[in-house]
Amino acid sequence: MESTSTSMYDRIAGVQAEIERACSRVGRSPETVTLVAVSKTHTAQEVADAISAGLHHFGENRLEEASEKIPAVADLTEQPVHWHMVGHIQGRKARYVTSGYALVHSLDSPKLAERLSRMMTERSESLDVLLEINVAGEMSKYGWQMAGWQNDAALRSNLWQDVRAILTLPGLNVRGLMTMAPIVAEAEATRPVFAALRDLRDALAMDFPSADWTELSMGMTDDYPVAIEEGATLVRIGRAIFGPRL
Numbered sequence: 001m002e003s004t005s006t007s008m009y010d011r012i013a014g015v016q017a018e019i020e021r022a023c024s025r026v027g028r029s030p031e032t033v034t035l036v037a038v039s040k041t042h043t044a045q046e047v048a049d050a051i052s053a054g055l056h057h058f059g060e061n062r063l064e065e066a067s068e069k070i071p072a073v074a075d076l077t078e079q080p081v082h083w084h085m086v087g088h089i090q091g092r093k094a095r096y097v098t099s100g101y102a103l104v105h106s107l108d109s110p111k112l113a114e115r116l117s118r119m120m121t122e123r124s125e126s127l128d129v130l131l132e133i134n135v136a137g138e139m140s141k142y143g144w145q146m147a148g149w150q151n152d153a154a155l156r157s158n159l160w161q162d163v164r165a166i167l168t169l170p171g172l173n174v175r176g177l178m179t180m181a182p183i184v185a186e187a188e189a190t191r192p193v194f195a196a197l198r199d200l201r202d203a204l205a206m207d208f209p210s211a212d213w214t215e216l217s218m219g220m221t222d223d224y225p226v227a228i229e230e231g232a233t234l235v236r237i238g239r240a241i242f243g244p245r246l
């Protein structure tokens with residue numbers, strides 16, 4: 001046990017040092033970046049070890065797995081834990097996400113937004129969400145398809161129309177955007193994807209100034225230093241903290 005938590009501690013310290021280095025390269029304060037440890041496939045005990053090593057934000061991508069892990073972790077620690085949903089939410093499972101989450105990164109359609117809004121309103125509560133954007137245009141990814149949005153008025157007007165509608169929904173607080181970069185051999189190749197998400201956020205913030213567009217959730221194990229250089233406020237890191245997934 002000792003060696004497991006020691007190496008967990010070392011891996012977390014390594015990621016935190018890398019976050020600090022990326023921030024200092026672009027003159028940002030490390031406090032502007034939240035490390036979300038993606039604990040999918042890992043046990044409640046591993047999450048508890050990461051909490052002991054100083055982490056407070058955890059991300060899951062499957063609702064069923066998370067709904068067992070969240071109470072199991074609560075039984076293992078007195079520390080505050082903030083849970084993030086980062087995976088696709090099927091409409092019929094939307095109810096799982098209406099309590100226990102600090103932030104949903106993966107709001108990917110107007111329909112899901114309406115459904116969550118209804119459920120949150122029934123509970124007289126509200127949910128912080130990010131809009132998931134498919135900046136690279138990969139078919140396998142969820143979210144608004146926005147590849148090449150800078151030169152595509154139709155794409156832009158489609159998203160703008162959806163955003164206008166989502167911002168009127170009670171019970172949802174839009175806090176920013178999320179994206180997943182394609183898997184590439186060189187992290188540097190993801191830079192244009194992250195820059196495009198930031199530019200899209202800036203354009204939305206200009207046209208919808210009453211909403212909060214602070215958060216940019218981008219960057220995973222293989223590319224988070226580049227994402228931070230391009231403005232990430234939330235990095236979602238699994239393997240660099242918990243080791244390989246089986």
Ligand SMILES: *Cc1c(COP(=O)(O)O)cnc(C)c1O
Pocket residue numbers: 038040061086087180220221222236237238239240
């Ligand atoms: C699994 C996952 C991550 C973490 O990926 P790693 O490469 O292990 O860092 C981040 N975001 C989402 C949406 C994920 O599903």
